[in-house]
Amino acid sequence: MLFNKMKQTAIVLLSVLAGSIGSAAAQDDESLAAMVEAWLASPHGDYHSHSFTYWNKDGEVPVACGACHSEPGFLDFLGADGSAPGSVESPSAINSPIGCAACHTGAAHALDIVSFPSGAVLDNLGSSAVCTVCHQGRQSGGAVTKAVSGTGEDTVDPELAFINVHYGVAAAVMHGADVQGGYHYPDRNYASRFQHVPSANTCTACHDPHTTQVATETCFACHRGVEDVRAIRTRHGDFDGDGDISGGIHAEISGLHARLYDAIRAYAAEIAGEPIVYAPGSFPYFFADIDGDGSIASEDAVMPNRYASWTPRLLKAAYNYQVVAKDPGGYVHNPTYLLQLLHDSLENLSARTDIDMTAIRRP
Ligand code: HEC
Ligand code: HEC
Ligand code: HEC
Ligand code: HEC
Ligand code: HEC
Numbered sequence: 001m002l003f004n005k006m007k008q009t010a011i012v013l014l015s016v017l018a019g020s021i022g023s024a025a026a027q028d029d030e031s032l033a034a035m036v037e038a039w040l041a042s043p044h045g046d047y048h049s050h051s052f053t054y055w056n057k058d059g060e061v062p063v064a065c066g067a068c069h070s071e072p073g074f075l076d077f078l079g080a081d082g083s084a085p086g087s088v089e090s091p092s093a094i095n096s097p098i099g100c101a102a103c104h105t106g107a108a109h110a111l112d113i114v115s116f117p118s119g120a121v122l123d124n125l126g127s128s129a130v131c132t133v134c135h136q137g138r139q140s141g142g143a144v145t146k147a148v149s150g151t152g153e154d155t156v157d158p159e160l161a162f163i164n165v166h167y168g169v170a171a172a173v174m175h176g177a178d179v180q181g182g183y184h185y186p187d188r189n190y191a192s193r194f195q196h197v198p199s200a201n202t203c204t205a206c207h208d209p210h211t212t213q214v215a216t217e218t219c220f221a222c223h224r225g226v227e228d229v230r231a232i233r234t235r236h237g238d239f240d241g242d243g244d245i246s247g248g249i250h251a252e253i254s255g256l257h258a259r260l261y262d263a264i265r266a267y268a269a270e271i272a273g274e275p276i277v278y279a280p281g282s283f284p285y286f287f288a289d290i291d292g293d294g295s296i297a298s299e300d301a302v303m304p305n306r307y308a309s310w311t312p313r314l315l316k317a318a319y320n321y322q323v324v325a326k327d328p329g330g331y332v333h334n335p336t337y338l339l340q341l342l343h344d345s346l347e348n349l350s351a352r353t354d355i356d357m358t359a360i361r362r363p
Pocket of ligand 3 (some may be wrong): 042043044045046049050051065068069070075098102103127130131132133134135168203204207208209212213321
């Protein structure tokens, strides 16, 4: 079976790795085998995931997608296959999750500098550099600025289409204003990289690189009195304006996110003149709400029904709405940045729709 074959390959590679680390003891073999098991059970080792099978009907992963969706594509991107570093030269293999060899080549170990879709370049990324390549998203606030330029804020422009930041955009959120993953409203300041405590301040300090899981027990040494990471909170402002600050910072972000959705729906119906609805699992996410009931059946959440009455104001808010939706760990990665993006999107929509901003605090 494919799994067993992969496991054998991994174990051969393991012995090589163990050899190069200089510890060939049986105990190490055991811990390495456990590492392989952990990886196979992780999303990076999931052969059945949409992320690694999406292109099976085409037989290859295209150049634009290979760097993050195929181990050979990532090797190509790093230049570990002898090709130019920083770009993918050829289509890559399907059914190739992110295996040991993706992150354990000389090129991957040496990688320290990563550029983002905005053009921003970060250095000193250490062992988190590999994570940063794939978890940075594919768009930036600048793409939104460019798309809407020259169009009146509330003018419906049939040329406009939804811009999707992509998925698992943790690195874009963590680095905040430094990499401009969100749409930044003019004359507003945005939080740069979230500086957490030194022991939990990088991707690999929190996430085990092989399971991708976070050992959340370690969090409660400092964050006392809670048993769930989502209940963590160190600041006590009412950021979503609901009068309730008893939940974690996660609850403030999800509360504000829900308010932004209501505002997007109100604006679309009243100002753009076409009701809108969001379908979480269906590209391109925003659809025409034909019967105006606020829901859409999955068979209707298809390309021909995609929302097509975008105004610049609506597109900016929808872009930020999706940035927040596509980093479910954003409340840990950079809570201030997400609250600012949501606050400013809501405030901008309030220029044309009836939204009471008075109780909502901007951090
Ligand atoms: C910069 C890295 C990167 C590139 C380039 C990239 N993706 Fe992704 N993509 C990701 C990551 C990371 C995820 C998984 C996020 C998660 O599950 O947390 C993902 C997930 C997906 C998914 C699954 C979405 C879902 O809802 O489960 C699809 C489909 C997808 N990408 C399509 C594409 C296509 C098509 C391309 C090329 C046009 C592409 N990707 C290029 C990083 C990338
Ligand atoms: C997504 C990237 C990634 C993948 C895939 C990956 N590793 Fe790692 N691995 C790392 C990183 C990053 C470190 C270093 C952790 C640190 O320095 O904090 C590491 C460390 C190690 C170490 C050193 C011991 C340790 O626990 O720190 C070994 C051995 C290892 N990996 C083996 C493997 C094997 C075998 C596989 C495949 C089953 C694998 N890795 C897959 C990123 C990866
Ligand atoms: C070559 C690209 C690539 C690299 C390198 C990479 N990832 Fe991923 N990561 C992905 C993709 C693609 C997925 C989605 C896999 C799936 O859907 O099964 C993913 C999934 C995840 C998930 C789970 C998301 C979910 O939806 O449950 C976490 C957490 C994660 N990665 C963290 C990391 C960390 C930490 C590192 C660095 C040690 C890293 N990734 C390196 C591409 C990558
Ligand atoms: C302070 C610790 C911490 C740091 C630093 C951190 N993460 Fe996370 N991350 C978490 C926690 C905790 C979650 C889970 C949140 C939840 O499920 O409520 C998470 C969630 C994620 C997810 C989404 C998993 C899912 O269920 O969809 C991805 C992907 C991810 N992190 C990748 C990264 C990457 C890449 C980096 C570095 C740029 C990073 N994280 C930095 C703690 C951290
Ligand atoms: C050594 C102590 C320490 C550890 C360990 C620690 N944190 Fe923190 N955490 C802090 C401090 C201090 C802050 C306040 C940082 C700031 O806002 O500048 C904070 C802030 C946060 C916030 C933002 C809260 C808010 O209201 O904005 C979240 C979320 C968080 N930590 C999650 C985690 C998670 C998840 C872990 C475990 C992976 C963790 N922390 C581990 C000390 C710690």
